[in-house]
Amino acid sequence: MATATLTKVGNSMAVLLPKALxxxxxxxxDTPLRLASPRKGVVVITSMLDDEEDRLARLRRVEARIAARRNKIKPWPEGLTAxxxxxxxxxxRHRDFLAL
Known part of the structure; x- marks a missing residue:
């Protein structure tokens, strides 16, 4: 669980979200956020990327990352164990070391 504090920004207050979170x-x-306070002392921040276009754009970005990684991976040689x-x-490595 991450913790944060409020920071004054002009006439408003801001919460800085840690990178890991x-x-x-x-x-x-660029992600639009929805803010709600269902009861005193509770603030809920929700991503608003729920429409079909946003989901499709995110899916395309993920597919592109997977394809890029797939190109870097060598196929597992048949008949060999780890x-x-x-x-x-x-x-x-031993041969490279001896070649020095």
């Missing part, structure tokens, strides 16, 4: 909530500086791959990597 913003990332967890998937909101950024132990085999680790042994190969160690052997390559």
């Amino acid at each position: 913003r990332q967890e909530a998937a909101i950024d500086q 132990d085999d791959l680790i042994a190969q990597a160690k052997e390559e």
Whole structure:
């Protein structure tokens, strides 16, 4: 759970949201927010990105990130275990070290 304090901004007050919380909530500086106070002492901040266009735009961004990561991932070699791959990597590092 994150904590924050109010900061005076002109005639208003602001709450600064920590980066980790913003990332967890998937909101950024352009995300419209809905503020509500259901009872005294409680403030609820909700993202308003619930319409179909916003969901579609977010889905496209996520798909693009997945595709970019997929291009960086090498396919798993058939017939090899994780132990085999680790042994190969160690052997390559050893050869590189000896080449120095």
